[in-house]
Structures are given as C-alpha cells and as structure tokens.
Amino acid sequence: MPAHQLAPDIPPDLPTDVLAAEQAHLAESRAALKAMRAHAQSLSADAAGDWVSQQILQSLLDQRVAALADHPDTPLFFGRLDRAGGERRSSRRESDEGADEERSDSDHEHDDLPGTIYVGRRHVHDGTSRALVIDWRAPVSRAFYQASPGDPMGVVRRRRFGYHGGALTAFEDEPLAEGGEIGPSKILTEEIERPRTGPMRDIVATIQPDQDEIVRSTLGQTVCVQGAPGTGKTAVGLHRAAYLLFTHRERLARSGVMIVGPNRAFLSYISSVLPALGEIKVDQTTVAGLLGEHATPEDPMVAAMKGDARMAAVLERALWLHIVKPEEGVVYTQGAHRFRVADYEVREIVASLRGTTRYNPGRAALAQRLAHMVLVRMEQRGDSPDDRVQDAVARSKPVKQLVDAVWPKLTPEQVLYRLLSDPEFLAKAAKSDLSPEEQETLLWRKPYRGWKSAKWTAADAALLDELRDLMERTQSLGHLVVDEAQDLSEMQLRALGRRCRNGSATVLGDLAQGTTPWSTRSWESVLKHLGQDEGEVTELTLGFRVPREVLDFAARLLPSIAPDLAAPQSLRPGLGSLTVRGGGSVAEAAGEALTKEGSIGVIVPDAAVEEVSKALAGLPHAVLDPDSAEEHRLLIVPATLAKGLEYDHVVVVEPADIVAAEPRGLARLYVVLTRAVTSLTVLHDKALPPQLAL
Numbered sequence: 001m002p003a004h005q006l007a008p009d010i011p012p013d014l015p016t017d018v019l020a021a022e023q024a025h026l027a028e029s030r031a032a033l034k035a036m037r038a039h040a041q042s043l044s045a046d047a048a049g050d051w052v053s054q055q056i057l058q059s060l061l062d063q064r065v066a067a068l069a070d071h072p073d074t075p076l077f078f079g080r081l082d083r084a085g086g087e088r089r090s091s092r093r094e095s096d097e098g099a100d101e102e103r104s105d106s107d108h109e110h111d112d113l114p115g116t117i118y119v120g121r122r123h124v125h126d127g128t129s130r131a132l133v134i135d136w137r138a139p140v141s142r143a144f145y146q147a148s149p150g151d152p153m154g155v156v157r158r159r160r161f162g163y164h165g166g167a168l169t170a171f172e173d174e175p176l177a178e179g180g181e182i183g184p185s186k187i188l189t190e191e192i193e194r195p196r197t198g199p200m201r202d203i204v205a206t207i208q209p210d211q212d213e214i215v216r217s218t219l220g221q222t223v224c225v226q227g228a229p230g231t232g233k234t235a236v237g238l239h240r241a242a243y244l245l246f247t248h249r250e251r252l253a254r255s256g257v258m259i260v261g262p263n264r265a266f267l268s269y270i271s272s273v274l275p276a277l278g279e280i281k282v283d284q285t286t287v288a289g290l291l292g293e294h295a296t297p298e299d300p301m302v303a304a305m306k307g308d309a310r311m312a313a314v315l316e317r318a319l320w321l322h323i324v325k326p327e328e329g330v331v332y333t334q335g336a337h338r339f340r341v342a343d344y345e346v347r348e349i350v351a352s353l354r355g356t357t358r359y360n361p362g363r364a365a366l367a368q369r370l371a372h373m374v375l376v377r378m379e380q381r382g383d384s385p386d387d388r389v390q391d392a393v394a395r396s397k398p399v400k401q402l403v404d405a406v407w408p409k410l411t412p413e414q415v416l417y418r419l420l421s422d423p424e425f426l427a428k429a430a431k432s433d434l435s436p437e438e439q440e441t442l443l444w445r446k447p448y449r450g451w452k453s454a455k456w457t458a459a460d461a462a463l464l465d466e467l468r469d470l471m472e473r474t475q476s477l478g479h480l481v482v483d484e485a486q487d488l489s490e491m492q493l494r495a496l497g498r499r500c501r502n503g504s505a506t507v508l509g510d511l512a513q514g515t516t517p518w519s520t521r522s523w524e525s526v527l528k529h530l531g532q533d534e535g536e537v538t539e540l541t542l543g544f545r546v547p548r549e550v551l552d553f554a555a556r557l558l559p560s561i562a563p564d565l566a567a568p569q570s571l572r573p574g575l576g577s578l579t580v581r582g583g584g585s586v587a588e589a590a591g592e593a594l595t596k597e598g599s600i601g602v603i604v605p606d607a608a609v610e611e612v613s614k615a616l617a618g619l620p621h622a623v624l625d626p627d628s629a630e631e632h633r634l635l636i637v638p639a640t641l642a643k644g645l646e647y648d649h650v651v652v653v654e655p656a657d658i659v660a661a662e663p664r665g666l667a668r669l670y671v672v673l674t675r676a677v678t679s680l681t682v683l684h685d686k687a688l689p690p691q692l693a694l
C-alpha cells in the first residue's frame, strides 16, 4: 500500500522534504505558466497582412491567452509518474492509435520527455521547452489512468497529489513495479466524496480505467455507453470530447464537436466542465435547440407514432409526390428565334434526376438541363453561346415557369402540413407502411388554416428536419456526444445521425431511465437509427454518485422498468443515507438538510412546485431555473427536470404522484431517487409504490 497515505491537511508523518520538493515544482510550474501567458499576450496580430486576417489572428491569440489562465483554486497538476529507466525517453513509443493520425503542437514538444512527468490539466513548459506539466490527454499520460501492478506500462511509481484550496498539501504513492495489489487510494476517495456545490466539475484527476478506455477511444469509433445512475456517463462523454479535441485539434476545429443533452437545466449544470478543461469552442445544446424549439403539446400516442422510423419513407414519398408529370415542353424565344424542348424530353430529364439528387439541387439541375438543351438547339443553328447564356436561359421566365410547375419550390412545413391535414395525400405517401388506423392517428383532429399558421410539436420538429435533409443535405459534424439517448425517438436519432454522418458519436444513456413513451429498449436499435451500426456498446457498472443504501432502494424498481438490467453497484456504502418518512413535513426535511454541507434538491411532482414553494416560504430557496445564473443552496426541482442532475441532499416529495403523473412514471421515480450524493429523504402521505414498500 502507498508509502504516504495522507489526508488533505498536512499530516504529521509526511516526509516534508519530499512535499517541499513537490511544492517547489508546483511554484515553478505556476511561474512558467505565467511566463507562457505573458509571452502569448505580447504577440501581436499586426503581422497579418489584411484587416480580416488580423482579426482572425487576434481572436486566436486571445483564445490562447485565455487557455493559459491559471486558476489558483484548480490544481495545475494532480499526478506524477516515475518511469522505468529514469532517463529522458521518447513518448512516441507510448502513442496510441488515435493520436498517431494527427498530433497537437504540444505533443511534438513531448518527443523527449524526462523520466519523471507531472500530469495536469494543461501542458506547461519552461523557457527551454522542458515539460513541467503534461496534459492529461497526451499519450504518455495514459499510464496515469491505466497502469497497474499487473501491467505497469513502464511506470515504477504513480504519485497522486492532494490539494487544499490551491495549495499542495499531500501525496500518496503507488508502487507499480513490484507486483502485488495496491489498496484503494484515499486521495481518490476523498475527491469522489467531496461535497457538491454549484455546477458539475471535471474528473481529470480521478478518471477510472474503464472510463479512460472510453474517453480515449479513437475518433473513428462510435461508442455507446450503458450505465446505471451516477456511473459517470456524462462525465465520460464530456472528457471524451475534450480528449478528441486535443488529439485531433485541426480536423475537429474545422468540422466541430457538439454535446446534446436532455434539457437546458442539464446544459447549464454541465456547462463549465469543458471550459475548465480549456475547451471553449464546443456547442452544447438540446434536441429542441438543434431541430427547432417547437413545443405545442401533443398526445403522447401521436408523438410516438411521429417518432417511428417508418415515417422516414412516408416523408420521402410525400416530398417526391409533389413532382408533377410534365405534359408540356419549353419554348425559349431569342429575337426572332424560338428554341423548343419537347414534352417527352422534359419527362426524360425529370425521370433521370428523380432519385439521384436531393430535392432542391434537383430543381436547380432541372433548370440547367433544360437550358442546356436550349443551348444545344442554338448551337445546331450555328450560334456559339457560352456558359453565361446557359445561366440566363436557366433563369428565364419560360424555364422558371416550367420548373415551378413540374418541380415546385417547397418548404418542409408545406409538405408536413399537407401530410397531416390531407387524408388522401397521407394515404398515398404512407402506402402500406402505415395502417389506416395509424394514418388516422397522425391526422390533425382540427387542421390549421394554412402551413404558415400551423403550430408544430417537438415530434414534428424531427419530421421537418427529415424533410429539410431530403431537400438539402445537412452538414455533418466531426463528433457528436448524445446524452440521455435512451429517451430519443427513432426520428430524433435519425436527425442526430445526419449530424455525425461523416463523423462519429458518443452515445450515453441508461435503459432504466427511459421516461418517454418512445424510449428505446435496445442500444443496437439506437445505433441503427443513428446510422452508426458499427458502434460499440459498452457498460459502466460502478456508481460514483449514489450511496449503496439509496441505490439498493431505488433498484427495487428495476424489475418493473428494465428487467434485463443487472442491479447497479455503488462505490460508496453510505450507511444511514436513506430516510423514508410517512407524513413528514417538507419544510422540516429541508431545514434538516440545511444544517449539513452541500447542495439540496427538493424533487417534487411537477404539479406540486407552487405548493411546495409555499411550504418552504420560511427558508431561502428557489425553483430550478436553467436560465438563471443565480446560485441557491436549496432548490425545488420539478421531477421532469431532474434527469442528469445531482445534489448532496435530496428530498423526494410524494413518490405516488410522481409515478401517476406520466405513463412511465416508475422510471421517472427511479431517476429522481438516484440524484442523491450523500442523503435521500423520501416523504409520502400516500402509499409508496408497492415495489418500494420496506
């Protein structure tokens, strides 16, 4: 076991000379980072030739300066590796597959590394380019997360550092070269146990080996992670984004990386993790943010039907049904001359374009092909028209009129409006893909007066997006991280799939936490609809958030909501963390929680928010508001917004009402019962669901 198993306060048996040396290294690294920042600040964008280039260069320099900021409360390094041999050696030997394809600048500087390296949040070097701290994402840092006595990966000793505020106050050694077992790390446990305040924080210092495997999987690999509540899926997804951006900086700067989460409260909760890791250029959004903020309420049965992947073929037919069989040709007049394209020629062109192009480029191509035929006629007459003439003919009135009549200009809204309001048109588009009853389900009960006044729902947003893509190709990003993916409909998955068509994805979720009527039952199906069939499904099994006692309690719901999943495991026993109270007062429970350290979430049925807020009138509190930057220790959280969030102390009010509020209410209850880090208090006046009865 470690030579120096230490608490974060300076322990009496600490070898002070070793600690002093490490503190000196921290001071030296901080000074070097300051110098790197000063150097970046001194660089001028004036060297760039024109004004636009100057602005671009200046923005790059500003980003570089921002990335080099030293946050005094955040440890600059958290680990050290003493590698076999001790002499300077090359990190090339330790490179991994992904990093071989493309290397960041800082990696080039790692070619000749000292035998002892410090692993931290960013790369720091002194004036002679000696590496003082190495980025956790560099290939050589991998051993910090993966090395074990069974496979030391060339590491003799791993040292973990403990910090108090910004000061280095402890360390703990793990000898790796001597074989045998190493016990649990106290510093690691303390980091995991640290009370939560405010938004989610990064886990770079304590990423576990199985999590690290996912974080460092190569850019081309789509990974799908099934994991029980609190196993670190979200954390892993965010760290993978940071890892990929570091390893493939140039490529991903061009194509982009995006995080898609379940709601704005969740986005606000995770928003500071990537910036803390120096990654400020990642879009974080919700499905609604991506597909359109349409939120007209809708019967879940109808929404489920609209979310079915069979709609894709129906939409495709609906769009192409708008093409009218050409019955006439075109006559183009130039001076005294008339040039004709016959009706059968127009039919041939249309037939050859159909199915070989998206709708809008097809329209443009039809105009150009007609113009080209006119040009051929001109040439046959002895003229020598050039490309400009072809463009002019393509834009001419007779050609435009014919194109509009045969291949009409459309918007996605027009097509969907027609589909949802015209039974005959729907029947034609649906063919045998949808039964008459299913078609009936889709049709608006009360059609809108026109497509412009139609009010769209969240499920419609995915249909409109599908149509938009049939008209014009959607641009693909380099990598997409999709959180809480179990809740997405097949059509939503297709929409996200388009956005990583030429890239890859990290898909995160838990089949047991599916709360929508269209929640998936299998990850293979999710990958299929995402268009990433080759994706690898993997599982995280150890929970970091929820104490065992609480997790075991919540897991009683599993046989009813996800019978195929194994019971989740928790890292932390958390004895005494669970209280179940019949007839207890919410003000009293919240008051008790306020006497302890950390954040408090009072999770209530959505309909009870106001009532509970009144009951807590005597205590400073707020209702969870994703758009407010204000921080409150005591928050009332509507049950439907709790997904992905966590609080030190959770009070769950009236489980029976949470279950009764929606068709997958039991799964919702499982979600809310698994938000607690330290304690869970369940208050009920009504009977608990039978699965939970103690």
Ligand SMILES: Nc1ncnc2c1ncn2[C@@H]1O[C@H](COP(=O)(O)OP(=O)(O)OP(=O)(O)O)[C@@H](O)[C@H]1O
Pocket: 191, 192, 200, 201, 202, 203, 206, 207, 208, 211, 227, 228, 229, 230, 231, 232, 233, 234, 235, 236, 510, 513, 544, 545, 643, 644, 645, 646, 674
């Ligand atoms: N290796 C780790 N070291 C320290 N903390 C960790 C580690 N992995 C996860 N955590 C912490 O555990 C908590 C749960 O992580 P996270 O929210 O990523 O889990 P999740 O699997 O997405 O949960 P849920 O399914 O409930 O949304 C977070 O506070 C996270 O920081």
